[in-house]
Amino acid sequence: MFMSGQIKRVLITGGTGSIGRQLTKALLQQGYEVSLLSRKPGNDPLVRTFTWNVNAGHIDENCIEGVDAVIHLAGAGIADKKWTEQRKKELTDSRTNSIALIYHLLKTRPNQVKRIISATAVGYYGNRADEILSEQSAAGEGFMSECCIAWERAIDKGKTLGLPIVKFRTGVMLDKNTGALPQMALPVKLFAGAPLGNGKQWIPWIHHTDVIGMYLFALENETLEGVFNMVAPEPATNKQLTKAIAKQLRRPVWPFNVPAFVLNLLLGEMSIIVLGSTRASAEKIKSAGYIFKHPVLSEALKDIYG
Numbered sequence: 623m624f625m626s627g628q629i630k631r632v633l634i635t636g637g638t639g640s641i642g643r644q645l646t647k648a649l650l651q652q653g654y655e656v657s658l659l660s661r662k663p664g665n666d667p668l669v670r671t672f673t674w675n676v677n678a679g680h681i682d683e684n685c686i687e688g689v690d691a692v693i694h695l696a697g698a699g700i701a702d703k704k705w706t707e708q709r710k711k712e713l714t715d716s717r718t719n720s721i722a723l724i725y726h727l728l729k730t731r732p733n734q735v736k737r738i739i740s741a742t743a744v745g746y747y748g749n750r751a752d753e754i755l756s757e758q759s760a761a762g763e764g765f766m767s768e769c770c771i772a773w774e775r776a777i778d779k780g781k782t783l784g785l786p787i788v789k790f791r792t793g794v795m796l797d798k799n800t801g802a803l804p805q806m807a808l809p810v811k812l813f814a815g816a817p818l819g820n821g822k823q824w825i826p827w828i829h830h831t832d833v834i835g836m837y838l839f840a841l842e843n844e845t846l847e848g849v850f851n852m853v854a855p856e857p858a859t860n861k862q863l864t865k866a867i868a869k870q871l872r873r874p875v876w877p878f879n880v881p882a883f884v885l886n887l888l889l890g891e892m893s894i895i896v897l898g899s900t901r902a903s904a905e906k907i908k909s910a911g912y913i914f915k916h917p918v919l920s921e922a923l924k925d926i927y928g
């Protein structure tokens with residue numbers, strides 16, 4: 623891989639998170655300069671950290687100086703806390719008001735930003751059974767869809783600044799140490815692995831290397847623009863994924879499922895995260911020329927658990 627001629631310095635919001643940490647490392651390895659926008663000062667000598675307070679509308683105005691591209695990853699953790707009305711507002715505002723602060727800066731200060739790349743989520747589509755979901759598909763219903771619609775609208779306001787925008791509707795990133803996989807693997811490791819609900823819901827998984835690969839691809843391809851599903855080419859059902867994890871970890875899977883009502887009782891509205899079905903298609907990013915490093919689930923898990 624090589625750097626785009628145009629883009630040398632990248633500012634990442636929420637760059638301390640699970641995607642941001644890996645992305646920062648990969649960008650530094652490729653020779654990019656990286657700076658972060660964070661709620662707290664950083665201590666990595668290789669990256670400069672600027673601070674902001676999204677709720678208070680404060681942003682260190684110097685963060686934009688010399689920056690060629692902004693990658694927007696910031697947002698309160700979707701599955702970290704119960705979805706009260708206040709939490710839902712926090713989940714949305716931390717994604718929309720944050721990018722609005724950056725756009726305000728771009729309007730009011732001289733800058734050389736050429737590109738905005740942002741995370742959004744496959745939660746945009748909601749719970750859609752077996753429907754194959756392309757980027758053209760309509761949004762779904764429920765809080766996650768509403769949050770993603772607001773998030774994408776806020777990102778699209780950058781178009782009024784004449785900036786090309788790439789949005790990645792991110793699926794379930796598989797990583798050994800963070801996110802959904804350790805939570806799915808724990809019961810399996812404890813010999814208590816079982817599919818959730820009816821186990822037929824589609825999980826739009828993606829290997830963490832391909833998440834990072836697509837962000838690099840979006841930086842390197844000046845013509846890439848628009849919304850793309852960030853998912854592997856072959857989604858798996860919850861049952862298939864549970865079985866594949868168990869096979870990799872050499873553990874059994876129980877022949878019965880965890881009933882949906884138990885998960886509804888435990889998680890309330892958030893149960894959609896584990897029970898919702900999203901069969902998102904990777905065709906658009908493939909057609910744009912992205913080559914997956916880990917397109918096959920069994921091989922992706924083998925790589926992760928090594």
Ligand SMILES: NC(=O)c1ccc[n+]([C@@H]2O[C@H](COP(=O)([O-])OP(=O)(O)OC[C@H]3O[C@@H](n4cnc5c(N)ncnc54)[C@H](OP(=O)(O)O)[C@@H]3O)[C@@H](O)[C@H]2O)c1
Pocket residue numbers: 635636637638639640641642659660661662676695696697698699700712716720741742743744792793794795796801802
């Ligand atoms: N990982 C996945 O599987 C996945 C799937 C779908 C979508 N996404 C989206 O992709 C983005 C990055 O994912 P990730 O897994 O790296 O997320 P993450 O680990 O939760 O990190 C997000 C970062 O956002 C910042 N943040 C948290 N709360 C905030 C708040 N209230 N206001 C402003 N900033 C806040 C934090 O950075 P500081 O502490 O430095 O401020 C945090 O490190 C997120 O928007 C996420 O929703 C991820």
